[in-house]
Amino acid sequence: MEARDKQVLRSLRLELGAEVLVEGLVLQYLYQEGVLTENHVQEIKAQATGLRKTMLLLDILPFRGPRAFDAFLESLQEFPWVREKLEKAREEATTELPAGTLPPPDPRKTNSRRYRKTCSSTQHR
Template identity: 50%
Template sequence: MDPEHRALLRAHRLELSGQLLVSESIVPFLYQENVLTLSQVEDIESQPTNRQKTQRLLAVLPSRGPRAFDAFLRSLQDFSWIRDQLQLELQKGPGPGATGESYAWQLPDSVLQKIPSDRELSRLAARLGSEWEWVLMDLGLPVEALFRCRSDHSFSTHGAILAGLVQWKQREGKTATVQRLIQSLKAADVHPSVLQDVLT
């Protein structure tokens, strides 16, 4: 998914999760279009409320390839006013400061290239808020693994986040660097300076 499409969905996440009923037509359409897998559909449908189902869908969509956003717009036939609003926002283009200048915090190259320790990941997990699932999805953690992290640590958000970050580090090996973490924090609209305390 293009960065501008991802940013648009993030910017309207609360609004979308309050207005959409994804079970009726949106999720079935995206499954029919091969944007969602069966396990992703089951994961979305297992959420207890409409709001949580929509939030889960919005967490999954950015990782579903270049066709995902257009297919999502086409799935909004019953919510044409929302589709029109999203298309209007796209035509207007990104606002000032959307190019990443706000992420001016710099780290030396030696720190950027290092692999964070489990202790540092634990400290990061303690600082992440509701965006943690977006961060892990951007890091490439599969939805199934994310679901396992949540179910294995249903009483501890910190435990779920840490489990996901440790899995990412184990999966990626030498490419699981601080620089890669910063990219995913930016993608989830988390200011990379949250890492400053973690790494010092």
């Protein structure tokens, strides 16, 4: 996912959480399109509340490839007002990352000791 799209999801996180987006067809569409795995869908559905389900989806989406944001927009047929808000924010968004800077790695997939060691060794160069 592009840094701009990650920024949009982050900036609208609380508003999106309030919408309980995971009910209905959103998860199934994202699964159908290969954005979510079966394990993702099960993990999201296992959450106790709609807010937690939506927040987990928002945590997963940025790490699901370059098409994840567009597929998410397409999945929001039941929530046209949310889709419009995301599209508007996307148009207005400017990436805050300087050219050549990588976004932070997915903390769920990073060996934290190795990551800290790598970060600290690059800072002293």
